[in-house]
Amino acid sequence: MKQRNYCLRLLAGAALLALIPARPALADVWNKKTEVRFSHPVELPGQVVLPSGEYVMKLMDSQSQRHIVQVFNKEQSHVYATILAIPTEREKPAERTILTFYETPASQPMFIRHWYYPGDTIGQEFVYSKDRAKYIASLSGTASPGRDGRQALQARPSPEAVAMNQQEPAVASEPEAAQSDAPAPAVTATDSVDDADAAAAVPAEPAAEPVDAEAAPEDQAQEAEVSSGAAGQSTPRETLPATASLGGAVGLVGAGLLAASGLVRGARQRKS
Amino acid sequence: MQQLERFLFACGLTCAAIFLALLVEREWFQYRYVRDLSRAVVLDTTSSPPKKRVRPADGDVLGKIEIARLKISAAVVEGEDARTLRRAVGHLPDSAYPGERGRMVLAAHRDTFFRNLRWAREGDVVRMETRRGWREYVVERTEVVNPDAVDVIGKTKREVLTLVTCYPFDYVGPAPYRFIVHAKARGAQWH
Structure with missing residues (x-):
C-alpha cells in the first residue's frame, strides 16, 4: 500500500512538473507575445521609428479591448x-506569424500594416494618422489620398489611439541611429507578393524564435482592394449600431x- | 381626482400620438420605396478601380431587403442614425455594398423591421434588391454579443452580409445586447 501511495505521489509530482513549462506558453497565447527582428x-503609428533590431510585440493585458x-x-x-489597432480578418487562420508592410522605397522606413498571430483569423491592423497615410500613399506611388477621402479616412486614428500614441513621447526611436545605421534593406519597393500568405514571417513558433520581418511587403493591388471600402471602417468603431428603439416603449406607456x-374615471364615477 | 384623470389622459394621448406618428412615418416611407425601387440610387459597384467609386450619401435609398420565410421586407437606406433606423433598415456607410467583396452590414430596430429576425436559422435566404439587380445571401449562423463586440462586423475579403439588431427581442427600452445574423453570398443577377 505504501509502495502504491509512493508511486501515486511520484506520478502526481511528475505531472505537476510537466505542467510548469506550459504556463508561459499559455500566457504567450493570451497576449500574443511575438519576438520580431527588423x-x-x-x-x-504615432511616428515612432524603430531602428533595425529585435523587438517584442504583444497585446496589452485587457479583457475588454484585444x-x-x-x-x-x-x-x-x-x-x-x-498602439490602438483595429481588427482585421483573414479567411484562413495564419499558420505562422504574419507581418505585412506597406510598400515603400528602400531609403524610407517600412510602415507596418497587419499582424496575425499563428492560428488566428482575426489580426491587428495598424492605423496611421491622416498625414502619415498620405505620406505612405505618396511613397508607394498609389493614387493621391487627397483625391480619395475614403482612403484618407481609413487611416485616421481614433482619438484614443492618438492619445495613447502621445502617451509615449519617450519612444527613444533614435532616429539618428535609424538613419545612420540603415542597413541594406531586405525589401525594396519593387518586391511584390501576390498572396498574403507569402508575406508570412519565417519561424513557426511564436515567441520562441524571433520573427524575421524581412519578406513582407504588401502587394499594392491587395491594398487597393481593402481600401475600396468593401470591408473597411473609416475609424475604429467602439460599439455596434445603436438599434435600441423607444417607439415600442412610448406606445406601451x-x-x-x-x-x-380610464380607471381613475371609473373610480370617480363610482364615488359620485 | 378629475385633474389627475385629465393629466393621465393627456399624457397617454401624447404618447399614443407620438407612437402613431412614428408608425405612420415608417409605413409611409416603406410604402413609397419598397414597392417601387425606381427612386433608389443606382449603386456603382463594378467600376474599376473600386476606390474611385461614387458612394451614396446618407439618407439615400439603396434598395430593399427581403427574407421571405420571416416575412421581412423593408427599404434599405444609407446611414445608421436614429432618423434612418426609424424609417428603414440602415446600411453602415463603411461597409460593403451588394456585389462588392467584403462585409455588408445592415441594422434595424428589433421591434420594427427586424422583429421576426429572432426566428432566423441556418439556410434562410436573404435577398437584397437594388436597381441594378439582386444579390442573395444564405444565413450561416446567429449569435448574441455585447454592444462593444465590434469584431463581428470586422473586415473580411469574402462577400458576406451581417444583420444587426437589439437583443432580447421582448425587452422594453434600450436592450443591452445585440443579435447578429451572419450570411454568405449565394446567387446574384445584375442588369
Missing part, C-alpha cells in the same frame, strides 16, 4: 509604443396612461 527601420498592441525592446524593459386614466 532588418530595416520600421515606423509605427486590439491594443505594445511594442517593447527585446528585454521588455522599455515600451516603445502602445401611452396605453398604460390611457388605461390608468
Whole structure:
C-alpha cells in the first residue's frame, strides 16, 4: 500500500512538473507575445521609428479591448509604443506569424500594416494618422489620398489611439541611429507578393524564435482592394449600431396612461 | 381626482400620438420605396478601380431587403442614425455594398423591421434588391454579443452580409445586447 501511495505521489509530482513549462506558453497565447527582428527601420503609428533590431510585440493585458498592441525592446524593459489597432480578418487562420508592410522605397522606413498571430483569423491592423497615410500613399506611388477621402479616412486614428500614441513621447526611436545605421534593406519597393500568405514571417513558433520581418511587403493591388471600402471602417468603431428603439416603449406607456386614466374615471364615477 | 384623470389622459394621448406618428412615418416611407425601387440610387459597384467609386450619401435609398420565410421586407437606406433606423433598415456607410467583396452590414430596430429576425436559422435566404439587380445571401449562423463586440462586423475579403439588431427581442427600452445574423453570398443577377 505504501509502495502504491509512493508511486501515486511520484506520478502526481511528475505531472505537476510537466505542467510548469506550459504556463508561459499559455500566457504567450493570451497576449500574443511575438519576438520580431527588423532588418530595416520600421515606423509605427504615432511616428515612432524603430531602428533595425529585435523587438517584442504583444497585446496589452485587457479583457475588454484585444486590439491594443505594445511594442517593447527585446528585454521588455522599455515600451516603445502602445498602439490602438483595429481588427482585421483573414479567411484562413495564419499558420505562422504574419507581418505585412506597406510598400515603400528602400531609403524610407517600412510602415507596418497587419499582424496575425499563428492560428488566428482575426489580426491587428495598424492605423496611421491622416498625414502619415498620405505620406505612405505618396511613397508607394498609389493614387493621391487627397483625391480619395475614403482612403484618407481609413487611416485616421481614433482619438484614443492618438492619445495613447502621445502617451509615449519617450519612444527613444533614435532616429539618428535609424538613419545612420540603415542597413541594406531586405525589401525594396519593387518586391511584390501576390498572396498574403507569402508575406508570412519565417519561424513557426511564436515567441520562441524571433520573427524575421524581412519578406513582407504588401502587394499594392491587395491594398487597393481593402481600401475600396468593401470591408473597411473609416475609424475604429467602439460599439455596434445603436438599434435600441423607444417607439415600442412610448406606445406601451401611452396605453398604460390611457388605461390608468380610464380607471381613475371609473373610480370617480363610482364615488359620485 | 378629475385633474389627475385629465393629466393621465393627456399624457397617454401624447404618447399614443407620438407612437402613431412614428408608425405612420415608417409605413409611409416603406410604402413609397419598397414597392417601387425606381427612386433608389443606382449603386456603382463594378467600376474599376473600386476606390474611385461614387458612394451614396446618407439618407439615400439603396434598395430593399427581403427574407421571405420571416416575412421581412423593408427599404434599405444609407446611414445608421436614429432618423434612418426609424424609417428603414440602415446600411453602415463603411461597409460593403451588394456585389462588392467584403462585409455588408445592415441594422434595424428589433421591434420594427427586424422583429421576426429572432426566428432566423441556418439556410434562410436573404435577398437584397437594388436597381441594378439582386444579390442573395444564405444565413450561416446567429449569435448574441455585447454592444462593444465590434469584431463581428470586422473586415473580411469574402462577400458576406451581417444583420444587426437589439437583443432580447421582448425587452422594453434600450436592450443591452445585440443579435447578429451572419450570411454568405449565394446567387446574384445584375442588369
